[in-house]
Amino acid sequence: MVLRLSVGxxxxxxxxxxxxxxxxxxxxxxxxxxxxxxxxxxxxxxxLMSGSNAWQxxxxxxxxRSPRYAVFDLAEGKEYKFRVLSxxxxxxxxxxxxxxxxxxxxxxxxxxxxxxxxxxxxTDTSVLIQWAPPxxxxxxIGYYIDQCVAGSKDWTSANHKPHKKTKFVVSGLAKxxxxxFRVQAINELGLSDESQESAPLTVKAALSQYQHINIxxxxxxxxxxxxxxxxNCDGRSMVLNWKKPLHSGGAxxxxxxxxxxxSGTALWREVHIPPVHERLYKVEGLTEGAVYQFRxxxxxxxxxxxxxxxxxxxxxELWTMPEPGRKDLFESVRSPGQxxxxxxxxxxxxxxxxxxxxxxxxxxxxxxSFESCQLSEGSQFLWKKEYKxxxxxxxxxxxxxxxxxxKLIFKNPDKDDVGTFSVSVTNTEGVSSSYTITSEELAKxxxxxxxxxxxxIPLKTELSYKILERGxxxxxxxxxxxxxxxxxxxxxxxxxxxxxxKMGHDVSTGIIEFILDHFTEENEGTFTCQITDGGGKAQxxxxxxxDAFKAALAEADYQRREYIRVKxxxxxxxxxxxxxxxxxxxxxxxKVANLKKESEFHWYKEDTEIIPDVKPDLGSGVCKxxxxxxxxxxxxxxxxxxxxxxxxxxSQIDISGKASAAELVIKCTATGIQLQCHMKYYTSEMNAxxxxxxxxxxxxxxxxxxxxxxxxxxxxxxxxxKDKGSYSIVITNAENSHKRTLDLSGDDRGKVIGGLxxxxxxxxxxxxxxxxxxxxxxxxxxxxxxNGAEVEPDDQYVVSLDQGKFASLTIKGVSMEDSxxxxxxxxxxxxxxxVDIVVSFTAEQ
Numbered sequence: 001m002v003l004r005l006s007v008g009x010x011x012x013x014x015x016x017x018x019x020x021x022x023x024x025x026x027x028x029x030x031x032x033x034x035x036x037x038x039x040x041x042x043x044x045x046x047x048l049m050s051g052s053n054a055w056q057x058x059x060x061x062x063x064x065r066s067p068r069y070a071v072f073d074l075a076e077g078k079e080y081k082f083r084v085l086s087x088x089x090x091x092x093x094x095x096x097x098x099x100x101x102x103x104x105x106x107x108x109x110x111x112x113x114x115x116x117x118x119x120x121x122x123t124d125t126s127v128l129i130q131w132a133p134p135x136x137x138x139x140x141i142g143y144y145i146d147q148c149v150a151g152s153k154d155w156t157s158a159n160h161k162p163h164k165k166t167k168f169v170v171s172g173l174a175k176x177x178x179x180x181f182r183v184q185a186i187n188e189l190g191l192s193d194e195s196q197e198s199a200p201l202t203v204k205a206a207l208s209q210y211q212h213i214n215i216x217x218x219x220x221x222x223x224x225x226x227x228x229x230x231x232n233c234d235g236r237s238m239v240l241n242w243k244k245p246l247h248s249g250g251a252x253x254x255x256x257x258x259x260x261x262x263s264g265t266a267l268w269r270e271v272h273i274p275p276v277h278e279r280l281y282k283v284e285g286l287t288e289g290a291v292y293q294f295r296x297x298x299x300x301x302x303x304x305x306x307x308x309x310x311x312x313x314x315x316x317e318l319w320t321m322p323e324p325g326r327k328d329l330f331e332s333v334r335s336p337g338q339x340x341x342x343x344x345x346x347x348x349x350x351x352x353x354x355x356x357x358x359x360x361x362x363x364x365x366x367x368x369s370f371e372s373c374q375l376s377e378g379s380q381f382l383w384k385k386e387y388k389x390x391x392x393x394x395x396x397x398x399x400x401x402x403x404x405x406x407k408l409i410f411k412n413p414d415k416d417d418v419g420t421f422s423v424s425v426t427n428t429e430g431v432s433s434s435y436t437i438t439s440e441e442l443a444k445x446x447x448x449x450x451x452x453x454x455x456x457i458p459l460k461t462e463l464s465y466k467i468l469e470r471g472x473x474x475x476x477x478x479x480x481x482x483x484x485x486x487x488x489x490x491x492x493x494x495x496x497x498x499x500x501x502k503m504g505h506d507v508s509t510g511i512i513e514f515i516l517d518h519f520t521e522e523n524e525g526t527f528t529c530q531i532t533d534g535g536g537k538a539q540x541x542x543x544x545x546x547d548a549f550k551a552a553l554a555e556a557d558y559q560r561r562e563y564i565r566v567k568x569x570x571x572x573x574x575x576x577x578x579x580x581x582x583x584x585x586x587x588x589x590x591k592v593a594n595l596k597k598e599s600e601f602h603w604y605k606e607d608t609e610i611i612p613d614v615k616p617d618l619g620s621g622v623c624k625x626x627x628x629x630x631x632x633x634x635x636x637x638x639x640x641x642x643x644x645x646x647x648x649x650x651s652q653i654d655i656s657g658k659a660s661a662a663e664l665v666i667k668c669t670a671t672g673i674q675l676q677c678h679m680k681y682y683t684s685e686m687n688a689x690x691x692x693x694x695x696x697x698x699x700x701x702x703x704x705x706x707x708x709x710x711x712x713x714x715x716x717x718x719x720x721x722k723d724k725g726s727y728s729i730v731i732t733n734a735e736n737s738h739k740r741t742l743d744l745s746g747d748d749r750g751k752v753i754g755g756l757x758x759x760x761x762x763x764x765x766x767x768x769x770x771x772x773x774x775x776x777x778x779x780x781x782x783x784x785x786x787n788g789a790e791v792e793p794d795d796q797y798v799v800s801l802d803q804g805k806f807a808s809l810t811i812k813g814v815s816m817e818d819s820x821x822x823x824x825x826x827x828x829x830x831x832x833x834x835v836d837i838v839v840s841f842t843a844e845q
Contacts, residue, residue: 018091022084025096032105032139034072039084039096055083055095063087065524066545077106105139110192111185112136114143114166117198118255118275118299119181124204126171129158130303131183131195133166139187141827145170150178150200160801161783162186162827164790167303173203186827199274220441221305222298223247225256225279228311235318237284242296242308244279246420247436250357251300258283263291263313275299286316355423355435359445364452366410366445370423372431373404379427381406386419413449418442457482457538460510461816463529465542465552468515471560473552475527476513477540478816483507486533490514493525519556524549569647570599573621576640576653580710588625590651592618592642604639664729664742666754666773673754673773674715677707677729677740690714691728750780750832756824759838762814770837771808776828779804785823816841 022039029036058071074080081098115132122128129145142162146155147170158170158181173179178200185192222245232239244253255275259268260283271283271294286292294311297304355370370381381401383390390397396411410417418439424432437445458480466474475490484507490497497514505512512529524545531538544552574591592601595618603610603625616623627634639652667674677688690697690705697714699705704715712731716723728741744753755772762768774780782801784791791809793799798810807826811818819841825834 019086019088019093021093022086022096025082025084025099027082027099027102028068029070030102030105032076033074034070035074035080035082035102035104036068036070037082037084037099038068074104076104079103108136108138110190111138111140111187113193114183114185114195116257116304117181117183117195118304119179119198119201120254120301121201121204122169124175125173126169127173127179127181127201127203128167128169128301129181129183129198130167132304134185134192137185137187138189141186141188141825143168144184144186144191146182146184146194147173148180148182150180155182161781161790161825175203178202188827188832190828220249221303222249222253222300224306224308225296225298226308228294228296228308230311230314231280233314233316233319235288235316236286237282238286238292238314238316239280239282240294240311241280245298245305246434247438248354249300249302249305250435250441251302252354253298253300255299256281257297257299257304259295259297259307260292261310263293268295288316288318291315355421355433357435357437357441357445359448359452361452364449366413366417366449368408368421368423368435369405370407370433371405372425372428374428374431375404375425376427379425382424382426383408384422384424387422413442413446415439415442453535455536457531457533457536459538459540463527463540463542465527465544467552467555467559469559470563471519471556471558473516473519473523473556474513475516475529475542476511477529479510479512479531479533479538482510482512482531482533486512486531488512488529488531491528491530492523494528519553521553523553569649570594570596570642570644571649572640572642572651575651576638578653578655580708586627588627588638588640588653590623590640591621592623593621595621595642596644599642599644602641604641606636607639664727664740666742666744672715672717672719674713675727675729675742677712677731679710679712679731687732688712689730689732691730692723693725750774750776750782750826750828752824752826752833752835756835756837758836759840761840764815764841766814768811768814768818768839769808770810770822770824771806772824772835773805774801774807774826775805776826776832778828780826780828780832782807783825783827784809785825787820788823791822814841 025037025039027035028038071082079101080103081101083095083098085095086093112134114134117129117131120128120130131143134140142164143166145158145163145168147158148155159168170179170181180200181198183195225242225245227243229241230238231241240258242256255277256279257275258271258281260271261268283292283294291313292315293313296308297306299305355368357366357368359365360367368383372381381399383399383406390399390408395414398409398411400407400409406423408421408423418437420434420436422432422434424430460478460480463475463477466476468474482505486505486507488503488505490503497516502515502517503513512531514529516523526541526543528539528541570592571594572590573593574589576588576590579587579589588603592599599618601616601618601623603612603616610625612625623640625638625640635655637652637654639650641648641650643649665676665678667676675690688707690703697703697705702717704717705713706715707713712729714727714729724744726741726743728739731738742754751774753773753775756770760768760770774782782799784797784799791797791799796812798812799808800810801807807824809822809824819839822837822839823834824837826832
């Protein structure tokens with residue numbers, strides 16, 4: 001063995017072998033300029049661009065300990081391969097097998113226009129809008145919906161930030177008024193063309209037996225209609241009929257759309273604008289002798305389904321064969337639910353009931369329900385699967401009939417329940433309906449049933465940590481409510497943490513905790529808590545990797561050292577700081593603790609003791625040293641010491657006199673925008689000058705110059721177009737000068753020009769206001785995200801955009817649930833940008 005010494009530490013190095021080759025290398029996320037890799041074992045890794053044979057090492061300095069890593073600075077639309085190497089103290093392994101070719105995303109332009117827009121009645125003041133997504137989304141961000149009173153061209157926006165789904169409820173409409181709607185898509189490059197306008201719709205409440213169903217979860221668009229038949233032709237028009245979709249999607253099919261084309265051509269054309277509400281339609285304006293084909297779409301509350309198979313070739317020629325008792329079908333048959341036989345075809349108009357499928361919110365049972373208004377004496381409901389009567393009830397299948405409604409209840413649903421279920425009513429004119437449960441729909445319903453039968457324990461706070469005395473780590477979370485029978489486990493990187501004396505819970509508060517005595521580099525990774533209480537379960541995880549882990553480890557190490565230092569002798573409870581008063585007076589301040597009568601305090605400048613006019617007041621624990629006439633001569637390194645027979649502690653601060661200024665930042669004010677330059681050191685001999693471009697600025701009605709030794713400021717009152725450009729501050733002294741510059745030239749795209757911090761810490765129950773200045777032409781739209789999800793304004797979250805340039809998010813009554821990563825997105829048709837702010841929580845003192 002070889003013994004090496006380094007800075008007081010001993011390292012024993014034994015002979016060994018490099019690690020094995022990493023495996024399972026794959027790309028789990030792709031964007032325009034980065035990808036995220038995952039693998040098995042800690043690596044170095046490299047990349048290879050397609051068309052090149054030169055592998056490039058990406059992380060050349062520090063090996064990655066987590067089996068995930070984001071590779072940045074890739075080119076848009078290019079193809080890459082990646083491979084991974086493992087490393088230990090004995091060397092580096094052979095490279096893993098390369099990944100397949102991975103192509104980064106690329107913006108090719110604005111999205112194409114959204115597809116057909118459908119408006120559906122909802123309430124007396126709102127309408128549900130649905131549309132087809134664009135054929136070319138090009139990294140779609142969302143949609144904007146416009147509304148207009150039918151017959152006018154006064155379009156107004158229904159939403160003020162991009163909407164991500166293809167359905168939207170437009171609220172605040174006038175009851176009884178008729179509206180039309182259109183939709184535009186947006187990505188980072190701008191807005192698409194407008195979609196076609198929807199059919200005019202009069203606002204009034206919809207009457208639907210399906211309003212209690214979770215549409216997003218259980219409903220889907222219907223399948224395609226089929227068997228398009230020609231019922232009549234007079235040489236200029238045709239009367240068509242078709243069969244309703246076999247699968248309604250869990251909601252009543254309310255509308256149909258008909259397209260036509262000349263036989264032998266490829267271009268389809270709509271034959272009407274308003275939707276058809278019956279399965280009988282007269283197509284007019286046809287050319288005599290021409291041959292046509294037709295197709296039909298069906299729509300329900302969940303959206304538009306696929307097109308039917310096109311019809312056979314229908315020749316537009318006058319029917320001359322007489323038919324006894326024939327009437328004009330389109331005029332004579334109107335009543336909902338009426339059955340009609342014509343030319344050997346049975347069909348039923350909308351208004352007849354259909355089977356609905358729901359998951360019972362209390363029991364978790366899956367329920368097929370059918371209601372009929374056409375009952376006669378002796379009528380019975382007959383349920384079948386695959387058109388065979390259901391006779392086996394051993395698996396918990398129950399049929400329950402009350403009045404004119406019958407239910408088929410699945411008490412123990414499983415994968416064998418996929419199939420077509422039908423119900424018919426005896427002693428009626430063929431009243432029946434069917435419902436097909438697909439494997440995909442059954443999987444969703446089983447998941448919902450499981451959640452109802454196995455509830456999740458709601459959490460007030462997710463898993464968090466706190467560093468305790470001696471550097472111990474407290475991992476904790478808080479549930480809404482737990483019982484005395486609660487059980488829980490803690491894991492670190494999938495390895496269970498043990499120690500009954502280290503875990504505990506409080507039924508009164510719902511807090512569950514684990515104390516980790518030794519927090520070291522080996523603890524980097526994911527911590528998880530799993531809870532079981534009765535039938536409910538919950539799980540929460542905390543990821544501590546990278547900079548977050550390093551910060552926690554450094555704080556834990558510091559607390560361990562501080563515990564030893566503080567317990568053994570006199571010490572500084574607060575180290576030296578420089579305080580600047582309103583009158584620009586400068587004072588060195590510190591606090592001391594754990595003193596006794598024999599403890600001694602001393603001031604030093606550059607190792608020369610300073611005898612102050614007033615001795616330090618050790619009784620109060622606060623020691624101050626005023627610096628008279630703060631200037632270049634009084635700058636330097638100052639120290640303070642506290643000592644007695646138990647030991648000694650020291651604190652020092654460097655006020656060298658060299659100007660040190662942060663980058664320029666912008667703050668919104670009530671009258672304009674203020675440029676701020678925070679300074680660490682500043683003396684009276686220094687001079688600060690502001691410039692707009694090459695023009696020196698002075699105090700005026702337009703510009704207000706001010707500040708103090710800690711910060712220089714310059715405010716532009718009511719900024720306009722001419723105030724755009726580059727601003728700078730130049731700080732000079734006898735030795736050198738420092739310059740800080742900020743460009744406010746602006747451009748057409750939406751842009752954040754200042755005002756938001758990177759990190760905010762706020763106390764419980766306080767109000768947090770995140771405010772900044774934005775620009776762009778046209779005026780940009782602003783939206784906010786919390787942990788990637790869109791922030792919906794309410795009484796607590798208030799979103800505003802004043803004068804098109806002052807954007808803010810105000811959070812009232814801040815609590816632990818409000819902590820996280822907030823993102824502000826600024827966007828107009830030319831593009832935009834986003835800014836992240838991390839909001840952390842501090843308990844109320």
